[in-house]
Amino acid sequence: MRLRTILIFSLLTVLAWSVGCAQQPEFLYGKVIDAETKEPVSFATIRIQNKAIGVISNDDGGFAIPMKFKEIGEILEITSMGFREQKILISELTSEQINIIMLFPKAIELQEVEVAAKKRRKLSAIEIVRKAITAVPANYPLYSFATVGYYRDYQKKESQYINLNEAILGVFDEGFDTSDNESTSIRIYDYRENMDFQRDTIAQKPYNYKSGLKVIDNAFLWNYGGNEFTILRIHDALRNYDMDSYSFVHRLKYDFVENHSFSREKNTYLADEPLYNISFRKQGPRHYGYGTLYISQRDFSIYKMEYAVYDRLKTIPGNNGNKNETEEQLIFEVITEYQRVNNKMFLNYISFNNTFRLMEPPKFKIEEMSLDLNKLCFVVIFNKEPERRSAVITRFYSLKYKGKRIKLEEIEMEKKRAYLYPKFRTVAESSSFFKELNSYRNKDDMIDLKLFSFEVKSIIDEEGNEINTPTYGNFNQFREFFVQQVKPYATGPEDSLYMTKDKPIFENQPIVKPDDFSELWMNTPLKTIDN
Template sequence: MLSDNGYILRRIQAILLITLLTLWNDAKGQESILDSLYTFRAGMVKTGSALNLITRQTGYNFTYDSRLIDPERRVNMTFRNTSLKSILDTILQNDSLVYNIIDKYLIISRYIPLPVVKTDSIIPFKTEYITGTIVDSETGEPLPFATVGLKNTGKGTVTNASGEFGLNILSEWLNDTLSISYLGYLAREIPVRQTPGNNFTIRMRREFISIPEIIIRTQIPQEIIFKSVSAISRNYGNTPALLTGFYREGVMKKQELQNYSEAIIRIYKSPYTGSLLGDQIKILKSRKIENIDRTDTLAVRLKAGLSTCLELDGVKNTFDFISRESMPEYKYIITDIVSFDEESAYVIDFEQREGVDQPLYRGSVYINTYDFAILHADFELHPKYISKMKSSFISSSSRGFDTWPQTVKYSVSYRKFNNRYFLNHVRGDLIFTSKQKRKLFNSQFNVFFELAITEMDTENIARFEREELAPIHSVFSRTITSYDSEFWENQDFLRPEENLLQALKNMEVRLQEFSEQQDF
């Protein structure tokens, strides 16, 4: 139930006009407080007293790990027209400390340098396909859908559900830096010169932000969401962009793959605000594999997967749970503040209120604490009411079968590049159960679709011609007529997970390209 209601969209545009100026002033204040100039004439005082003097004059309260600062150490609190950051650096005398602002709190924490992957030699290359696996440094568990990109270009990808990634590197990117980010973890940066030919494991260290409970409890989640909506124009841009992406979709019955389609696509991304134009998609190349024969009593196909990926850009199309119109039907709670790259994000959980018997979403949305950009959202249709959405997901049921959705889950993320956020990754996982009348057993189908953006461009962007447009509301697999074994060439794509890889290899099409992808 995405918020495509025209009335809701008009209300959101009105909110932008009313509150954008207020949010911009708030953000500007947070940015400038550390650069503001202050004068103190207290002389020699204890460090704890010095911080109290700063709090009284600035209105900002301090929070920090007591192991980082000795409040009894005496310091000279005499400054004239000195920036707050310089004052803190002087009285704390610790180069490893960093300062972050969250509302009226100034958080002092220890700077942790980014670890660097070491290598003994640099391998010259023109084009190289690098692969790796992103895992938790403590548990070794893979991190699905982590963002992997080149720091100074719009080139990038995401890891698959098994934490694996692959990326084509050209010689002109030799001096760039590979950046890896994942919510709740310290970011990693690796010089591109050290990556070619390395099927390496990248270990990400979880970062726990020591935030007093009072900071979380005093925040109002609805106000944070209002600020995020108001900041859309500033964060996501008001000019079009050209995105290149990899799209795939498939249907599995038990552990057998019935059909699998994939494509390299271009997306004309219309401005997030101030434009009535919609997004467009054109297919650069596509292929499919089918594993359906006459012995199958029921076949399932996915319809409108491409258009659903565009619709799930909830910043542009307004997620139902951030719509001011729908918010009274939800309850919200801030459950955590987690790190992301060098910043942090509010974690806001949401669920429909008791007494609301229409199927709504439940899940979590992650909002940057500094610029209020929506970074990520994981959500699902409430299982208690999902049966009411049967007609929304099943366009035509086979005669003699009753089919209904069991779970419908979505994941959407955004990536920041050149101070602008772009759609980064969309994933949908749906489970359906089908039962033939007068039969005892059910059949379960797992349907998935996924879009990973691999390149972004904002220069000289033009809309596509009508004849170039993909039929995004159709059954995508039916628009593809063949399977091309030389499909990928130098294109970026999501590496198949082990279960999908095995399913592909179990089919009649056994291709060398899939065998090679097992060797990491």
Template sequence: MQKKIVLTVLYFLTIFLSFSQQELKIEIVDADTKEPISFATALFKETSRGVIADYDGGIRIPFINIENTPDLIITALGYTDLEVSCKTLNINEINRIEMMPQAESLDVVILNVTKKDRQKAFNVNRLIKDNKKILGKKIVEKAINRITYNLDDKPHSIIGYYRDYQIVNDEYFNLIEGIVEQYDAGIKTNKITDVNNKNAIYSLKKNPEFKSSNRYAKAYDGESKYVQNADLLGFGGNELSILNVHNPIRNFNLNSFSYVYKFIENFIPNHEFAKEGFVFDEDNPIVNISFTTLTNQRKGVQQRIQGTTKAEKFKVSGIISISLRDYAIHGFSYTMFDYKQRNPLFTVKIEYKKMQDKMYLNYISFNNRFVVTDEFVFKEEKVTYDKENECFEVLFNNDVNNQKINKRNFKIRYKNKKVIIKSVEQMSSKKVKVFINDFDKSLSELYDDDMSEITFIIKNIEDVDGRDIYKSREVAAYQFREFFSQEIFKDKKIDANLKFTSKVEPLLYAPSNTLKNTKPYIVNTPLKNK
């Protein structure tokens, strides 16, 4: 199973409140490339509880007594399972833990299995060989058709860590995080609209240790904040509802995003597929099938409603990971790129894990690229005239790029008459003097700060940060919404004593509940706090 790592520790806070709490910090990386392993799962040994690493492979593990901290079983699709003792980790620094990629050679994997069970290995080998004859497209079709069998159709709930934030220039902004329980009445119900599908918040707040910006957090308006070269579909709902809408596996028969639309109807016709190889979840072979968009996509419901006559030329790259035993979908990654800008417009990453005989959401991460206009505009703050030296003094609001400034950058008229510019001299990082030829001494009538008769034009000047004068600079940013499961409860019906969130109002306005369980859940705040 594709292994991604996260480390975390369980403590019974109600028992140990008198002691100070510390935490372990962990970063999970690939043993070969040393790159972070995103979204690894770490289960506490001999329990069904755990946490999931973030995109950067980071985990925080709170603890009271390190000696009582259970070991972690770390897994990620494509990596060998790893058991880690928290007692061996350093509490004073970030612990880098390496996971080994699974061997690409099928023979090596089977050889290792045969040492334990030759018959099991033979069955796995035969299963892989039989499916080698089947096209990737056909395997995807079987997986989609079995969603209602592989996912739980009975009421259940998942408690996990939710967070919402923006990343601008590799910095986190407006981090909202907390513990949320999602009640699900079953795969045959509408995740968004069914009254029995509810969400309860146990903790949720904006983290004051991270930077804040109202500009990045504001709603899209098409001008000061917008998605470049794309239209936003009106899904409606609050942050968590928007995140849940972008799970095409759970919403297999509902309209979602381009070019998935209705997963059961449009995903296969709109994409072409290729098998990429196998990974293993214990003795369960999982095939990775890559996909991209076809040249001519079929239109989905939203396109038909909007009257779109031609599909936009966007490229998609993705992987869907499917078990060859029961055709359960274990992983789904979908990134859409803008052909013109060659930038990712949005990315959805989803993983499901098996618990007993059914598949349950392990994590979902959705991010979209947006553009905001810089609040700061480079311009002159003040222009005055120096009669004695026959020059204009221009004071800018930021340091000027002195390599790109000369007299051609300025045009001056006095009483609609052109003023001849002799030279330009930069006096300081923000001040420039523009010397003129005042042949008829007409400018001697000017007062130092009276510019009412002067037309002063500045063009083609940049500040040291590359901003063009008078122009608002656009900044690329990414909006993230993520949910990471920590514990799954089968056959769990709605607790009537809970206060549930609206599916429309912002989550920060939602009522909060108190956890009755003494076992705490982990708010896995990002390690990157710049």
């Protein structure tokens, strides 16, 4: 295949990314897009030719390549499901702007499909899936191996990156015939909390289903000691094909086929390898499950598995829809892709995304309550100006003194202040009440408000926020691992400097850089103006 580079520069994009480029001039930055739709190509594989190293494009198609590969004249090989492979001379990329690289859809070669059809009966979707699952022990490594790659976890709110944590990890796996959680060891090579992106301490907190502060609606995610990478590994249904993985897939080997219906879609390609395209779904009383399997027509290796689960009873705000053309709210999505190395399938990347709801403090609340003995009234100070009609309704206020309710006669408003005038049967009763309160003055001329209980309800501010009512923000939590190196037959170092799997990844965990650490890099999402 001849080398070809197609570069387009967008002034807006260049301006948006210029700060990031200035911070890390040792990198070349690119963005992969669909030549026909002009949409970003997420999770495209970008490899250095003849080297077992590479990177995966981000959600926006962006990627970074160390400048040193340009200096030694390397070639990039770019592949993505359904597109023609692209080869590009790194020397043709510029370090001054963002390199926009187009991928062209690969047409289905009907003649090849017809020839294959003569050799064997056309298989149904469920037959293809059964053969693929049965072939896992033959197509995936049953021997020890290592993968090294870029790990990150982060949240997104309205497309903004929040709490981005990044690492380079080495994963030492004893093979698909062993229990991943029990036998696989992980080495932390490097880590950082990326302070270039927004940090939100509340969103960082663990899920709390008791308080409701941070929850996944209608789902439960085991904490595994707060170790995000352990959570991610559990959601690789291929690596855990004969044990429990995640809801509805459960054990891929035993449960998956029985739990879903399957359909054959139009075949596709990854580079020059023809793939079956199998869609599947599950419909329950509360959930929809949609997914796709991309399976080799040659040996039934599963190259890619996508699975998304939606809440049937909740719609997306604004009814914008999603990639499965439904309006339901996403609960979680798992995308796993494998690559062929030495005739065996090894992880290329895994992305796990779940939505969660975060309880945020009330936007409208009371800042202070006091007594005004000159005006003979109580004073309530709000943090925002109330909507007047609701703020002067006496039944919305509940005030008790020594356990006995005080009736209110009227309420006067002055911007953020409400003056509450008690109702007494006689002037003498009013005088006696405030005289008693005056006797409770302390040395600082203050009255102990512990003698009172006070509640306010139903009052709203001018934006419609109800008093003391928490709001809920919708976030997406991502955990992702992108393999940069595959090392067949590799075993881990014989020491104890491995990550402890049942506590947070970077909580007093050992960090040890390997000898070839200079060959690795973090493919940090490119920062836009919005971020």
